[in-house]
Amino acid sequence: MRRLGAIRRIANGVHFAGRVALYSSAIFLMVMLLVVVADVVTRFARVPFKGAYDLGEMLMVCITYTALAFTQYEKGHVRVDILLARLPRRVALGLDTITLTACAVVAFLITWAMTGRVWEVFSDPGPDPVSLLLGWPLSPLYLLMAVGAFLLGLEFLIDAVRSGAHAVRGGDPVVPLTGSP
Amino acid sequence: MASATGIIAFIVLLILLALGMPIAFSMMLVAFVGMAMCLNLTAAVGLFATTTYSAIADYMMTSLPLFVMMGTFAYQAGIITDVYTAAHKWFGRLPGGLSIATFAGCAMFGALTGSAAATVGFMTMATLPEMERYKYDMRLATGTIAAGCTLAILIPPSVPLIIYGLFAHESIGQLFIAGIIPGLILTVLFMGVTFLWVTLRPEAGRPGPATTWREKLVSLKGVIALFVLGVLVIGGIYLGWFTPIEAGGIGAAGALIIAIVRRRMTGQKLFSALVDTARITGMVFAIIMGALLLNQFLAVTGLPMVAAQAVANSGLDPIVVLAIIVVFYIVGGCLMDSAGLMLLTMPILIPIVRALGVDMIMYGILMVVMIAMAGITPPIGMNVFILASTAKKVPMYTIFKGAMPYFVAMLFLTVIIIAWPQVCTWLPSTMMGK
Numbered sequence: 205m206r207r208l209g210a211i212r213r214i215a216n217g218v219h220f221a222g223r224v225a226l227y228s229s230a231i232f233l234m235v236m237l238l239v240v241v242a243d244v245v246t247r248f249a250r251v252p253f254k255g256a257y258d259l260g261e262m263l264m265v266c267i268t269y270t271a272l273a274f275t276q277y278e279k280g281h282v283r284v285d286i287l288l289a290r291l292p293r294r295v296a297l298g299l300d301t302i303t304l305t306a307c308a309v310v311a312f313l314i315t316w317a318m319t320g321r322v323w324e325v326f327s328d329p330g331p332d333p334v335s336l337l338l339g340w341p342l343s344p345l346y347l348l349m350a351v352g353a354f355l356l357g358l359e360f361l362i363d364a365v366r367s368g369a370h371a372v373r374g375g376d377p378v379v380p381l382t383g384s385p
Numbered sequence: 386m387a388s389a390t391g392i393i394a395f396i397v398l399l400i401l402l403a404l405g406m407p408i409a410f411s412m413m414l415v416a417f418v419g420m421a422m423c424l425n426l427t428a429a430v431g432l433f434a435t436t437t438y439s440a441i442a443d444y445m446m447t448s449l450p451l452f453v454m455m456g457t458f459a460y461q462a463g464i465i466t467d468v469y470t471a472a473h474k475w476f477g478r479l480p481g482g483l484s485i486a487t488f489a490g491c492a493m494f495g496a497l498t499g500s501a502a503a504t505v506g507f508m509t510m511a512t513l514p515e516m517e518r519y520k521y522d523m524r525l526a527t528g529t530i531a532a533g534c535t536l537a538i539l540i541p542p543s544v545p546l547i548i549y550g551l552f553a554h555e556s557i558g559q560l561f562i563a564g565i566i567p568g569l570i571l572t573v574l575f576m577g578v579t580f581l582w583v584t585l586r587p588e589a590g591r592p593g594p595a596t597t598w599r600e601k602l603v604s605l606k607g608v609i610a611l612f613v614l615g616v617l618v619i620g621g622i623y624l625g626w627f628t629p630i631e632a633g634g635i636g637a638a639g640a641l642i643i644a645i646v647r648r649r650m651t652g653q654k655l656f657s658a659l660v661d662t663a664r665i666t667g668m669v670f671a672i673i674m675g676a677l678l679l680n681q682f683l684a685v686t687g688l689p690m691v692a693a694q695a696v697a698n699s700g701l702d703p704i705v706v707l708a709i710i711v712v713f714y715i716v717g718g719c720l721m722d723s724a725g726l727m728l729l730t731m732p733i734l735i736p737i738v739r740a741l742g743v744d745m746i747m748y749g750i751l752m753v754v755m756i757a758m759a760g761i762t763p764p765i766g767m768n769v770f771i772l773a774s775t776a777k778k779v780p781m782y783t784i785f786k787g788a789m790p791y792f793v794a795m796l797f798l799t800v801i802i803i804a805w806p807q808v809c810t811w812l813p814s815t816m817m818g819k
Contacts, residue, residue, distance in 0.1 A: 226667075227660065230663045233454065233662055234659055236634075237641075240447060241635065241638045244634070264442060264444075267666055270663075275667035275668050275671070278664070281668060281671055282668060283402075283405050284402050284403065284765060299404050299405060302404075303406035307406065307410040310413045313417060314437050317430050318434060320430065320434060349437065
């Protein structure tokens with residue numbers, strides 16, 4: 205029982221982190237809106253906003269990767285469940301467990317790839333990759349991508365565990381990892 | 386040999402999709418494993434490290450969330466309600482008038498948002514209670530909303546047109562302008578279907594109360610905001626004040642200002658609109674990343690080039706190939722969500738169509754009409770699902786049944802586009818010199 209409680213707490217922590225990340229995504233969106241509008245307005249005023257292009261690109265990365273995890277928590281990633289809906293419940297849940305685990309693997313692969321890039325930046329004595337106009341280092345963005353993908357992987361893993369538990373026990377959820385999504 | 390790997394990978398992808406794996410991550414997994422098998426593990430990790438960044442860190446991509454944001458702000462500003470009220474006053478008296486007003490409202494609101502999914506939610510809340518009040522046949526009422534909301538992705542701005550433009554390297558400005566005439570034709574076709582429906586079965590949509598000319602003219606006051614925003618976005622692109630990419634930001638800022646001036650935007654509503662936009666962005670960009678990864682893997686296998694060459698050498702008339710593509714999209718649209726279907730098929734179909742010498746602006750519009758059809762075809766029709774989740778009392782089969790006559794109208798539009806591509810190409814060539 206103690207172990208179940210610990211798992212539940214970890215799951216709730218992941219959901220909380222995902223929610224905070226989604227809220228940051230909303231704030232990044234507002235910043236992007238201001239950047240784009242400022243870019244157009246300053247162009248008319250003949251005082252070009254240098255770096256709007258770089259900022260737009262960086263903000264896109266921030267917006268997307270901070271929104272991924274909570275989108276999965278709300279089951280927002282599009283899938284085709286036409287076959288699953290016609291299979292016996294336990295079989296469907298079993299397949300769900302496998303595909304969700306595969307999704308977690310994909311998310312962790314992104315984490316691995318991006319962590320590798322961050323590691324390269326810090327271990328390589330050469331110049332760091334920087335943005336085109338502002339010359340800002342890109343490694344914090346790689347790190348944010350790694351963290352966003354890691355959170356997404358954890359969300360998938362939690363869903364996989366939940367589906368697996370339902371598949372094994374059948375019927376109602378027996379491992380209520382969290383409150384209902 | 387390499388192209389055989391591409392075909393096998395595609396079959397594996399279809400199996401994963403059938404098993405219910407999210408579309409975005411199915412494409413990513415197939416691309417990773419395929420790359421590791423075709424080249425090596427280092428190349429596969431390298432592909433993930435570069436493409437998952439470069440797919441998103443692109444200034445062109447900023448237009449997508451900004452146009453979605455413009456729609457959510459316009460909803461908060463109450464523009465959708467005003468637009469529907471005006472259309473109701475002008476068309477409500479006609480038989481099937483509320484359905485016709487809904488199409489007019491959807492077409493006008495389509496000029497403020499590029500997302501059909503967002504429009505379905507907004508329009509259902511605004512129009513369905515009214516049609517229920519006048520005892521409309523629920524098939525006509527829900528079919529109208531499900532089909533009408535597809536106009537949002539055809540009439541500029543349009544999220545699928547932006548995605549298509551980025552993938553096919555076509556001008557987003559020209560695509561936007563190319564969508565105007567087909568969008569208007571589809572609006573008229575939809576209204577024609579309603580007219581035919583209520584002529585055959587008058588009880589399906591009885592006329593509403595009469596309105597005076599004064600009421601009609603006063604209602605137009607509510608449309609001014611929409612008019613200003615629409616002219617600002619399309620006019621600004623046309624006059625070169627800003628790029629189509631920046632137009633989303635200007636439109637969103639305009640909608641936000643209107644909402645604030647009308648005292649309809651609180652801090653909480655603003656944050657909720659931003660969170661909604663972030664959610665949609667996360668979902669759409671995951672699929673875009675998956676499609677770009679798959680695209681790169683397929684390029685390594687050479688499959689798109691081999692397929693394009695085979696079709697070009699087959700001697701088939703481009704019209705026949707386009708007809709086959711339409712049939713393929715209808716079948717695919719029954720099984721898959723519109724966004725997934727579009728992004729999954731673009732890496733293969735764009736090189737094929739280009740090799741045939743088809744106008745890529747016309748093909749972009751044709752493809753958007755086809756994926757719009759996918760939104761209302763059973764058993765997987767995203768517009769219908771969203772509508773059903775809002776209108777809980779209406780069975781889903783009623784909505785699908787109601788949307789079918791409008792599906793035929795959309796099919797008719799695909800025939801018009803293939804037979805007379807000028808409906809798509811004339812306006813951009815006149816306005817922008819393509």
